[in-house]
Amino acid sequence: MRKYVSVWARTLACLLVLVSAAAAEATTVRVNYDVGYGNRITLRGSKSPFSWTTGVNATWATGNAWTYTWPDSVGDVELKPMINDATWSIGANYKVKAGTTVNIYPFFQGRAGxxxxxxxxxxxxxxxxxxxxxxxxxxxxxxxxxxxxxxxxxxxxxxxxxxxxxxxxxxxxxxxxxxxxxxxxxxxxxxxxxxxxxxxxxxxxxxxxxxxxxxxxxxxxxxxxxxxxxxxxxxxxxxxxxxxxxxxxxxxxxxxxxxxxxxxxxxxxxxxxxxxxxxxxxxxxxxxxxxxxxxxxxxxxxxxxxxxxxxxxxxxxxxxxxxxxxxxxxxxxxxxxxxxxxxxxxxxxxxxxxxxxxxxxxxxxxx
Missing domain, CATH: 3.40.50.1820 (Alpha/Beta hydrolase fold, catalytic domain)
Incomplete structure (x- = not known):
């Protein structure tokens, strides 16, 4: 019995290491914006999994933080959020360094303070x-x-x-x-x-x-x-x-x-x-x-x-x-x-x- 427990423990430890490594290698962007019911945030960017022609869907979370994560092996990325893959955010592209988590607070209309x-x-x-x-x-x-x-x-x-x-x-x-x-x-x-x-x-x-x-x-x-x-x-x-x-x-x-x-x-x-x-x-x-x-x-x-x-x-x-x-x-x-x-x-x-x-x-x- 101890033998099987030992094997299970080693397997679990290996899985934890793999999960930890995967988490450490994740690049994440959080787009903080309330788009209203029925709308969504998409992201377009400079490298796969992004492109400048079609957006990928970010995932909504409580607090209206739209999140998307990808491997940091992709490298540094430039990206821009959109509403419903139709309305671009105002301003420049956002630069996201590999392995980081970046919060973005965009706006999509109204150009004057x-x-x-x-x-x-x-x-x-x-x-x-x-x-x-x-x-x-x-x-x-x-x-x-x-x-x-x-x-x-x-x-x-x-x-x-x-x-x-x-x-x-x-x-x-x-x-x-x-x-x-x-x-x-x-x-x-x-x-x-x-x-x-x-x-x-x-x-x-x-x-x-x-x-x-x-x-x-x-x-x-x-x-x-x-x-x-x-x-x-x-x-x-x-x-x-x-x-x-x-x-x-x-x-x-x-x-x-x-x-x-x-x-x-x-x-x-x-x-x-x-x-x-x-x-x-x-x-x-x-x-x-x-x-x-x-x-x-x-x-x-x-x-x-x-x-x-x-x-x-x-x-x-x-x-x-x-x-x-x-x-x-x-x-x-x-x-x-x-x-x-x-x-x-x-x-x-x-x-x-x-x-x-x-x-x-x-x-x-x-x-």
Whole structure:
């Protein structure tokens, strides 16, 4: 009897090993989308078992996750989901590496995001109020299963509407994001535009303290973002809250404060964008801090400047300081020189696609 038990045990062990190996060699995609009763998700792709001419049926599971699994011996695959093998998802193909499980949150209609305004938003830290302008990406109302990275931007009144923008020139953040998302160059993100404090702008956006302009309220503004704005956004919108999915960006003094805050709080912001940043502030004190740093901060930086009286010399010095600290161009640093560009909203709008696609490239969201 023991002999037969031993044989059975060995056979079972072999089967478990084979099952485990098969599982380890499985590549899986999960398409998270509610297609409605009677509809289905199909997949077309670049290699068998897929093709670009006829879709394979994914299997529905509770929670509206449509799943399909294939051997990882197929190799890396590009694919795209469809509804009823008739309606393509919007954006680029999805790249699936062999042996991985990839979650996809597509959308199939509606190519424009929406703008929500929260007026009279109170800052207990700064003792004032302002407007939050929140861009919700195209799929926000179409795919309630999806959560999104968040980009916090300063000078919110300049971002979306000419009527409130400085000089009547807006950044066109919503139009640019819509285009990049639809073309598959950028992941969908929620953009939170935080209006500046008007006459208090210099104070709010600057570390202490420039001999000519004073300032010094950046730490208080930082607390406003971290203790009031961000919790409100995370409580009221479907956000991804890890630092890998959270960025901060601005221009001029807004670029300065973005760099300053992200270096102090990489546990919150893993990505930082500065267009024409005012690195000249207080004798380039922030750049000196970077030059004196003994450890690299885990933040990916975008910095740029134009060639027309736009602080290119100071930005170049900051770039060199970051490179010395170990940042690598094209990896965790993107330094850009905008030929002929000046220090104004029109110049920033014209090159906005560059930082957006660097900070949030297609299929970079960490779910």
């Amino acid at each position: 929406t703008l929500v305004k929260i007026n009279n938003f109170s800052s207990p830290q700064l003792g004032n109020t302002r407007t939050l302008r929140i861009y919700l990406p195209p799929s926000y109302s179409l795919n309630p299963l999806k959560r999104y990275p968040v980009l916090y931007m300063h000078d919110g009144q300049n971002l979306f509407e000419a009527a409130t923008a400085f000089g009547g020139v807006e950044w066109q953040v919503d139009e640019t994001a819509n285009s990049l998302i639809n073309n598959g160059q950028m992941d969908e993100v929620i953009v939170v535009g935080v209006d500046n404090g008007g006459a208090n702008r210099i104070y709010e956006y600057t570390p202490c303290c420039d001999p000519q302009y004073g300032g010094g309220g950046a730490d208080v503004y930082e607390r406003f973002l971290l203790e009031t704005v961000r919790p409100y956004i995370n409580q009221n919108y479907r956000t991804l809250t890890t630092n890998k999915n959270t960025a901060i960006m601005g221009s001029s003094l807004g670029g300065l404060v973005s760099t300053y805050i992200s270096r102090r709080h990489p546990e919150v912001f893993s990505k930082s964008g500065g267009l024409s940043s005012s690195f000249w502030w207080n004798g380039q004190a922030l750049t000196q801090q970077v030059e004196a740093a003994t450890a690299k901060v885990a933040v990916s930086f975008y910095i740029d400047a134009g060639t027309n009286s736009d602080g290119l010399t100071e930005t170049t010095r900051m770039r060199d300081a970051l490179v010395t600290d170990g940042y690598v161009q094209g990896q965790d640093l993107y330094s850009y020189v905008a030929q002929g560009a000046g220090h104004n909203e029109a110049s920033w709008a014209a090159r906005l696609s560059i930082p957006l696609t660097y900070l949030f490239p297609w299929q970079s969201t960490v779910y």
